[in-house]
Amino acid sequence: MITRRPPSRAQIRRERMQAAANFPLDWLEERSGLVGGIRYFLFRKVPSDTNWMQTLGSATLTAFIVQAVTGVILAMYYKPTPEAAYSSIQNITDHVTMGWLVRGMHKWGASVFIILMFLHMGRVFLFGSYKYPRELNWIVGVLLLAMGMLEGFTGYLLPWDQTAYWASVVGINLNGTAPFLGPFLAQFLRGGQEIGADTLTHFYSLHMLVIPGAIGGLIALHLYLIIRLGVTSPPWSKEAAGEVPVDGVPRELRAGLTRAGDGDGRGNGGPA
Amino acid sequence: MATAGKPRPIDERRAQFQRYKEDVKKRGKPFYPFAMFHDTVMSLVVVSVIVGLATIWKWTSFGPHHDGLHQGLLGPEYTAPADPGTTSFVPRPDWYFYFLFYLLRIFKWPDTVFLGTVGIPNVLLVLLLVLPFIDVRRERRLSRRPVAVVAAVLTVLSMAVLTWKGATAKEALASEVINSVPSWIKAEKLPAAAVPGAKLFAVSGCTACHTYMGTGSSALGAPDLTNIGTRHLGITFQINHLKCPSCVNPGSPMPKFASLGDARLRQLAIFLEDSKGPR
Amino acid sequence: MDPVEHDQPHLPAPTVGPVGFALGVVVALVGLIINPLWISSIGGAITVIFAFVWAREATAEMRGRHVAVEPEMREAGVGDAPALPATAGEAAMPPPEPGERFPRSKFLEASTLGLGAVIGGVVTVPVAGFAVLPAFLGQKRHSVDLGPITDLTEGQWYVATFQLDPKEGETSRRTAFVRNNGVTTARGKQEPSFTIISNRCAHLGCPVQANGPTGSILGMKTISETTANGPVKLEPVVPAGFGCPCHGGQYDTEGNRTAGPPVRGLDRYDFEINNGRLVLLSEYSVAKVDGSGAQAKIHKYKFAGPGEHVTGVEQILYPLQPPHH
Numbered sequence: 001m002i003t004r005r006p007p008s009r010a011q012i013r014r015e016r017m018q019a020a021a022n023f024p025l026d027w028l029e030e031r032s033g034l035v036g037g038i039r040y041f042l043f044r045k046v047p048s049d050t051n052w053m054q055t056l057g058s059a060t061l062t063a064f065i066v067q068a069v070t071g072v073i074l075a076m077y078y079k080p081t082p083e084a085a086y087s088s089i090q091n092i093t094d095h096v097t098m099g100w101l102v103r104g105m106h107k108w109g110a111s112v113f114i115i116l117m118f119l120h121m122g123r124v125f126l127f128g129s130y131k132y133p134r135e136l137n138w139i140v141g142v143l144l145l146a147m148g149m150l151e152g153f154t155g156y157l158l159p160w161d162q163t164a165y166w167a168s169v170v171g172i173n174l175n176g177t178a179p180f181l182g183p184f185l186a187q188f189l190r191g192g193q194e195i196g197a198d199t200l201t202h203f204y205s206l207h208m209l210v211i212p213g214a215i216g217g218l219i220a221l222h223l224y225l226i227i228r229l230g231v232t233s234p235p236w237s238k239e240a241a242g243e244v245p246v247d248g249v250p251r252e253l254r255a256g257l258t259r260a261g262d263g264d265g266r267g268n269g270g271p272a
Numbered sequence: 273m274a275t276a277g278k279p280r281p282i283d284e285r286r287a288q289f290q291r292y293k294e295d296v297k298k299r300g301k302p303f304y305p306f307a308m309f310h311d312t313v314m315s316l317v318v319v320s321v322i323v324g325l326a327t328i329w330k331w332t333s334f335g336p337h338h339d340g341l342h343q344g345l346l347g348p349e350y351t352a353p354a355d356p357g358t359t360s361f362v363p364r365p366d367w368y369f370y371f372l373f374y375l376l377r378i379f380k381w382p383d384t385v386f387l388g389t390v391g392i393p394n395v396l397l398v399l400l401l402v403l404p405f406i407d408v409r410r411e412r413r414l415s416r417r418p419v420a421v422v423a424a425v426l427t428v429l430s431m432a433v434l435t436w437k438g439a440t441a442k443e444a445l446a447s448e449v450i451n452s453v454p455s456w457i458k459a460e461k462l463p464a465a466a467v468p469g470a471k472l473f474a475v476s477g478c479t480a481c482h483t484y485m486g487t488g489s490s491a492l493g494a495p496d497l498t499n500i501g502t503r504h505l506g507i508t509f510q511i512n513h514l515k516c517p518s519c520v521n522p523g524s525p526m527p528k529f530a531s532l533g534d535a536r537l538r539q540l541a542i543f544l545e546d547s548k549g550p551r
Numbered sequence: 552m553d554p555v556e557h558d559q560p561h562l563p564a565p566t567v568g569p570v571g572f573a574l575g576v577v578v579a580l581v582g583l584i585i586n587p588l589w590i591s592s593i594g595g596a597i598t599v600i601f602a603f604v605w606a607r608e609a610t611a612e613m614r615g616r617h618v619a620v621e622p623e624m625r626e627a628g629v630g631d632a633p634a635l636p637a638t639a640g641e642a643a644m645p646p647p648e649p650g651e652r653f654p655r656s657k658f659l660e661a662s663t664l665g666l667g668a669v670i671g672g673v674v675t676v677p678v679a680g681f682a683v684l685p686a687f688l689g690q691k692r693h694s695v696d697l698g699p700i701t702d703l704t705e706g707q708w709y710v711a712t713f714q715l716d717p718k719e720g721e722t723s724r725r726t727a728f729v730r731n732n733g734v735t736t737a738r739g740k741q742e743p744s745f746t747i748i749s750n751r752c753a754h755l756g757c758p759v760q761a762n763g764p765t766g767s768i769l770g771m772k773t774i775s776e777t778t779a780n781g782p783v784k785l786e787p788v789v790p791a792g793f794g795c796p797c798h799g800g801q802y803d804t805e806g807n808r809t810a811g812p813p814v815r816g817l818d819r820y821d822f823e824i825n826n827g828r829l830v831l832l833s834e835y836s837v838a839k840v841d842g843s844g845a846q847a848k849i850h851k852y853k854f855a856g857p858g859e860h861v862t863g864v865e866q867i868l869y870p871l872q873p874p875h876h
Contacts, residue, residue: 045297047296059317086353104326122428145400170756180868354722359759386865472768477794480799526810
């Protein structure tokens with residue numbers, strides 16, 4: 001016979017504490033469903049054979065977050081006028097407490113961000129992860145790459161030193177050589193006929209608000225598509241998800257679908 | 273839906289994705305913590321690298337020298353303030369634009385300028401965008417995607433080469449070239465009579481096309497002049513050639529230097545004749 | 552369950568305590584403006600009295616008095632439903648009713664979209680205009696005083712640096728190569744002639760340099776003066792031509808392209824002589840120059856950006872240009 005003993009005081013206290021700890025989460029969940037969403041994101045299944053190379057995407061995101069945070073702080077000290085820009089950069093680098101670190105992280109974080117974008121793209125290319133049904137996410141990724149490069153271009157002018165100024169002159173004029181719309185594009189970037197104060201504020205606004213906003217939106221779409229469509233297994237994996245049947249039949253012998261698919265574009269790069 | 277007989281490619285792709293979803297459901301691992309642990313480790317590496325670069329940059333440039341203009345291991349913290357009226361500056365983009373920067377140097381004919389500026393970069397961007405619609409096979413294994421692998425290797429190689437060429441590309445600035453004149457005098461044991469010519473050579477834009485003792489740019493493929501004197505062309509020839517290069521040497525793209533005046537051309541000619549290579 | 556049925560108070564009706572308290576606070580605050588001494592004091596007193604009344608009412612239950620509270624009415628079971636587990640989140644939309652209660656109204660649809668378009672237009676037009684319009688604005692007219700023409704030796708080249716627009720300061724500093732060609736009678740009367748070549752490369756806008764010795768090497772003095780346009784510097788130079796260090800563009804002394812990637816000759820400045828002073832006017836583009844100095848025949852085009860062809864087949868790539876003066 002099992003006698004049901006009344007719960008001990010310690011048990012009761014523990015339960016109460018648990019309830020108290022869970023209360024804010026339950027409160028939030030009941031009103032927003034956010035907890036469930038995050039839980040779904042964290043505990044969703046990914047293929048069992050994912051690879052270290054598949055961490056490059058999240059590493060790129062980390063680099064972007066570093067850029068966003070350091071950029072916001074730099075904006076508190078930076079002055080986007082031709083008279084003050086250079087001295088404010090000097091001030092940030094040489095006088096503001098840890099300013100050199102924040103500016104250094106922003107400057108070098110840009111390079112790391114770009115490198116990681118290229119590496120991540122290379123990984124996706126090698127894994128063939130851009131294929132059905134992930135075509136749209138590849139396109140979003142390419143747009144992110146272009147936006148990232150634009151961030152590099154617009155940010156380069158801001159210190160308003162010789163390198164910054166003349167590299168931007170060439171960069172803007174380079175856009176100006178595009179047929180038909182080029183001259184207008186160049187004049188839009190310059191904010192007029194000559195490079196000057198308006199050019200600096202144009203680049204500042206693009207660098208601070210317009211392009212980062214676009215990148216943020218594209219990243220959200222990118223992540224949504226990753227969560228919706230899942231992560232691919234490495235193509236060489238023996239147990240790649242979707243490739244090998246669970247019952248152990250090698251995929252070459254798999255009847256119907258795979259067999260016909262392999263014959264589809266054998267020998268060359270497909271219907272390129 | 274597939275009709276009888278061979279299934280359509282799109283049905284195969286859909287079936288494969290369906291299998292993928294089932295496989296992941298059955299045999300997959302939860303993203304947290306299994307995959308996310310790796311992500312976190314990688315992110316830590318990334319942040320460490322960023323902080324490390326920032327630190328090296330600061331402490332090799334400003335640190336020991338107390339001057340943000342000092343060229344540290346990773347370059348100066350800032351260059352001189354912008355001078356829109358300068359006549360002695362060569363701009364350079366950030367390193368990840370070097371491949372585009374070098375494209376500009378490759379297209380050195382007026383009719384092809386826009387290929388290097390916007391043509392090729394935009395074609396590449398469009399190719400990247402439509403890649404999933406060019407390569408529509410389901411195959412993902414590298415051994416079965418020879419075209420893709422070759423294309424990737426070629427792309428990486430050409431980007432690397434262009435970036436490297438851009439990083440090592442040399443420019444010549446009159447204001448900087450004149451600083452190397454003493455080292456020329458020393459290395460080539462130039463006589464006193466050749467010194468005015470050497471200075472003139474340094475400031476007259478000769479190094480925009482020619483190289484001399486490693487100084488100068490070879491953008492347009494003009495010959496190196498370090499030991500032009502060993503050819504014993506003679507003062508008169510040098511003067512005539514400088515006056516009108518295409519008269520002496522038909523088809524030469526070198527501009528005329530006649531407007532420097534006879535006296536200066538003679539100085540230049542003496543310098544060139546005395547340039548017999550490092551001795 | 553119909554909410555109306557249960558819409559009854561489940562707490563005691565509000566009493567005089569909090570109302571009086573609030574009234575007291577209001578009187579005290581109004582008194583601060585009208586008459587702090589008297590009215591505020593009265594307000595304060597009212598506040599204190601009603602605070603006491605309120606406190607007694609609120610603690611009635613604790614002090615053992617019975618308080619009549621009407622219970623909140625719920626159907627059994629519904630009120631005891633457990634909180635939703637954090638994993639399950641349901642969309643808040645109720646399932647659709649059988650039968651269309653709200654038949655689609657074409658009118659509402661059209662007006663919603665229409666109003667949205669109006670809002671979008673009202674916001675977009677000024678913003679886009681503000682952002683894009685400068686791309687269609689013309690070059691600012693400027694005139695730059697370079698000082699008396701007698702300062703410039705005939706036949707001598709100078710590297711002139713000046714501010715295009717003194718209001719913009721150093722940002723508008725530009726450089727041009729200036730040569731005094733002496734007096735010409737080309738247009739039937741005697742007038743001074745100058746060659747004024749911009750140092751903006753016609754390839755991609757890098758700073759072009761003079762190929763030749765300048766001031767200190769020549770042993771000649773640089774002219775520095777301050778005119779209406781701020782500081783002006785004229786450094787003597789003997790150029791064999793002009794060259795761009797960026798991508799190797801080469802020009803002769805008239806600004807004609809001789810080698811490298813530039814798509815046309817160097818741009819020039821218009822000029823006028825005003826009270827014996829040389830004044831630079833707007834820039835224009837040049838395809839090529841025949842002859843030299845005062846006798847030069849300049850193939851003039853309107854001011855174009857670097858890298859834009861003004862002649863040849865490629866000029867059809869740039870048919871539309873932002874307006875220039």
